[in-house]
Structures are given as C-alpha cells and as structure tokens.
Amino acid sequence: MRHSLLTGSLILASLTLIGCDFVDPSEWGNSDRYKQDFSSTHKLAAGGRIVLEGFNGSVEITGWDKDEVEVAGTKSASREEVLSAMQVDVTADPGMVRIRARRPDERNCNCGVRFALKVPRKVVLEDITTSNGSLRLESVTGSARMHSSNGSVHVWGVEGDINIQTSNGSMDVDKFKGSADLKTSNGRVKASGIDGAFSARTSNGSIDADVDSLDTGKPVVLSSSNGSINLALARWNNNEVRATTSNSSINLRLPPGVAAEVRAVTSNGNISTDFELTTTQLSKTRVSGRIGGGGALLDLTTSNGNIRLMKR
Numbered sequence: 505m506r507h508s509l510l511t512g513s514l515i516l517a518s519l520t521l522i523g524c525d526f527v528d529p530s531e532w533g534n535s536d537r538y539k540q541d542f543s544s545t546h547k548l549a550a551g552g553r554i555v556l557e558g559f560n561g562s563v564e565i566t567g568w569d570k571d572e573v574e575v576a577g578t579k580s581a582s583r584e585e586v587l588s589a590m591q592v593d594v595t596a597d598p599g600m601v602r603i604r605a606r607r608p609d610e611r612n613c614n615c616g617v618r619f620a621l622k623v624p625r626k627v628v629l630e631d632i633t634t635s636n637g638s639l640r641l642e643s644v645t646g647s648a649r650m651h652s653s654n655g656s657v658h659v660w661g662v663e664g665d666i667n668i669q670t671s672n673g674s675m676d677v678d679k680f681k682g683s684a685d686l687k688t689s690n691g692r693v694k695a696s697g698i699d700g701a702f703s704a705r706t707s708n709g710s711i712d713a714d715v716d717s718l719d720t721g722k723p724v725v726l727s728s729s730n731g732s733i734n735l736a737l738a739r740w741n742n743n744e745v746r747a748t749t750s751n752s753s754i755n756l757r758l759p760p761g762v763a764a765e766v767r768a769v770t771s772n773g774n775i776s777t778d779f780e781l782t783t784t785q786l787s788k789t790r791v792s793g794r795i796g797g798g799g800a801l802l803d804l805t806t807s808n809g810n811i812r813l814m815k816r
Contacts, residue, residue, distance in 0.1 A: 536580045538587040543576040546596035551646070552583035556603040558634035559614070560616025562655065565632070567625035573601045574622040581615035590615060641671065657688070674709070683722075692731065706731060710752070718743045721800075732809070736816060744800040753809040757801065757816045763796030768804040768811045777813035789792040 547562040548554070549571055556563065561577075575594055581587040586635050589608035594601065604632040604749045605617040616636065623629075629648035632639070639699070641648060645663040657667065665683040670673070676693040677684060683701040686693055692709040697703065700718050703725040710731040716738050718724065723744040726733050733747045738759040742764075758764075767793045768775050783793035795813075804811050 524594070537582050538580065540579045541591055541704070542579065543574070544594055544811065546573050546575065546594060546601050547571065547598055548596065548601050548627070548649065549598050550624045552624065553600045553628045553630045554603070554621070554623060554632070555630050556619065556621070556632045558603075558605045558617050558619055558637070559607060560636045561605075561618040562637035562639070563618075563632060563634050563650075564620045564640040565642070565644065566620075566622050566640075567627070567645070568622045569625065570622075571624055573624070575601075575603055575616060576621070577619040579605075579615070579617050581613065581733070583614075586610060586615050587612050590617070590756050592617065592642045603716075627791060638673065639668065639720070641666075641668075656691070657686070659684075666748065675704070676707075676761055685764075710734070713737075717741065719789055723800075733806075738816070742800045744803070746801075746803045749804045749809065750806060751808045752806065754804050754806050754811045755814065756804065756812065757814045759816050761796075763794075763799040765794055765798050765801045766813070767792050767801060768813075770805070770809060770811050771807045773806065773808060773810045775811045778815045807814055 528571045550794060574814045579587060579767045580588050581590065586608050591606040593604045593606060601747050607613060610680045613657060619622055621642065627644055632650040634652045636654045638650055639650050639652050640658045641662055643661045645662045648666045650668045652670045654672045655670055657668055657670050657675040659677040659680060663681040669687040671689045672691060673688055675686050675693045677695040679697040683697040688706040689707045690709060691706060693704045693706050693711045696714040698713065698715040700717060701719055701722040702713060704711050705727045707729045709728060711726050711728050712734045714736045718741050720741045726735060726747045728749040730751045731749060732754045733749050734753040737759060740759050740762045766781060771791050774788060779792045781795060783791060785792040
C-alpha cells in the first residue's frame with residue numbers, strides 16, 4: 505500500500521511538471537541579466553517643465569547650455585521577454601517634456617530603468633519620481649519636486665526651490681541657493697553652502713548643516729530620531745531655529761551679534777552655552793531665556809542627549 509501511494513505521488517509530480525517552464529535558478533534575482541540602452545533628444549525652451557515617472561532605477565539630471573533635453577538611460581530585466589515588453593515613452597513640445605517608463609504587465613517583473621537626463625540650466629522639474637534608486641541633481645536653476653525610495657540623494661550647484669523625498673538613503677546638498685525641504689528615513693542629511701531657507705527631516709540618522717546665509721525671518725526646521733543635529737549659521741538674520749531629536753545631541757553654532765529667545769529641553773542630558781544668557785528658567789535639563797535683547801526663537805528639544813549653544 506505504501507509503495508502504491510509513493511508511485512502515485514511520483515506520477516502526479518511528473519504530470520504537474522509537464523507544461524511548466526523550467527527556470528534556471530541562476531537567473532533568479534538578476535535584474536541586470538538583459539540590458540538595453542536608449543537615447544533621444546527633444547527641444548525644450550529655457551524655463552520649460554519636465555515630468556518623469558520611472559521605477560526600480562536611479563535618476564540623474566544635469567544642466568547644460570542647450571535648449572533641449574537629452575533623455576538617455578538603460579532598461580534592465582532578468583528575462584529577455586520582459587525587457588522587450590518594457591517601454592520608455594516621451595512626449596514633448598517646446599514648453600514641456602513628459603517621460604514615462606512603462607512597466608510590463610507582469611507584477612513581479614524583476615526589472616527597472618535607469619535615467620540620465622541633460623536639461624536646460626533654467627528648468628522646472630515639475631515631478632520626478634522613481635523607486636529603489638538614487639536621485640542626483642546638478643547645475644540647474646528652477647524649482648524641483650523629486651521622490652524616490654531606497655536610494656540616496658545628491659544635490660550640487662542648484663538654485664531654486666526644491667522638495668526632495670527618499671527613504672532608506674542619505675541626502676547630500678552642497679552649493680545651494682533657494683528654499684530646500686528634504687525628507688528621508690534611516691539616512692543622514694548633510695548640507696553645506698546653503699543660502700536661502702532650509703528644512704530637513706530624517707529618522708535613525710544625523711543632520712549636519714552648514715548655512716552661509718538664511719533669508720531674513722525664514723525658520724530652520726530640523727527633525728530626527730536617534731541621530732544628532734549639528735547646525736552652524738555663518739550669519740544671523742533673526743531666523744527661528746526648531747531642532748528636535750531623541751537619544752542624541754543638538755549642537756548649535758551661532759555667529760557674533762545674536763539676539764534670540766532660547767528654549768532648550770532635554771531629559772537625561774546637559775544644557776550648556778557659550779553665550780551670556782538672561783534666564784527665566786534654569787535647571788540641568790531645561791533652560792529658558794534671552795541672548796542679547798531677545799529675538800527669534802531657538803527651540804531645541806531632545807531626550808537622552810546634550811544641548812550645546814556655541815560661538816562660531
């Protein structure tokens with residue numbers, strides 16, 4: 505009886521395998537097995553708009569001295585038939601270029617598209633989205649809204665208002681002028697050469713910002729968890745500073761001539777200052793008072809970390 509059941513099971517297994525495609529295990533998870541490059545050029549007036557929708561790949565955008573957009577990149581997939589089914593659609597007129605990477609119908613295609621764009625230096629990046637890939641933006645003037653996941657962000661030599669989000673990736677910004685709003689998770693934020701306005705949010709990562717100058721009255725908003733916040737201001741333009749983290753320190757370096765209200769709160773940490781402070785509340789973990797004659801609010805909050813107000 506046991507022999508009959510085993511025989512029947514083997515027959516059933518053999519019948520089940522008939523008609524199934526054999527998949528080489530070496531092909532599993534290799535989304536770069538098959539690749540295909542693409543490239544096209546499209547006229548776009550200076551100040552024109554660009555919309556890009558990608559997936560599973562990086563996006564790099566660089567400004568150049570031409571009134572046209574060069575759309576280049578690479579499609580990749582684990583199987584040749586999937587690669588053939590992937591399409592990159594571009595529609596363009598002198599005022600706008602729309603780029604879309606179309607997924608194949610297969611739900612888990614194990615495929616993706618990498619983009620490298622050259623664009624007029626003056627441009628509006630209306631909506632740039634991808635997933636599981638990095639974002640890079642260089643040498644452009646104009647607003648930009650960009651979004652990715654599981655990828656880093658690099659911004660260099662940009663002027664304009666930018667709103668950039670990612671997850672599980674670091675963010676680096678250098679030589680920037682305008683208003684920057686940055687958001688990530690599980691990654692650090694590092695910024696230098698900032699001129700204009702700046703805010704950054706992350707989790708499980710530090711924020712390090714070196715600001716040359718802020719627009720008068722514009723607040724600086726920095727938020728993290730489980731990561732330190734280090735902010736240095738080269739000039740004082742009566743800017744409110746709101747810095748919040750947990751389980752780490754806050755270090756604020758300020759220039760001479762500061763006049764501000766101070767509210768600093770921590771738990772299981774110390775608060776120290778290099779400035780002469782007229783206090784209305786003073787304890788080891790809570791300080792309220794004024795530097796100079798008072799002015800914009802420095803609102804600093806952490807837990808299990810120190811808070812330091814230092815002179816540059």
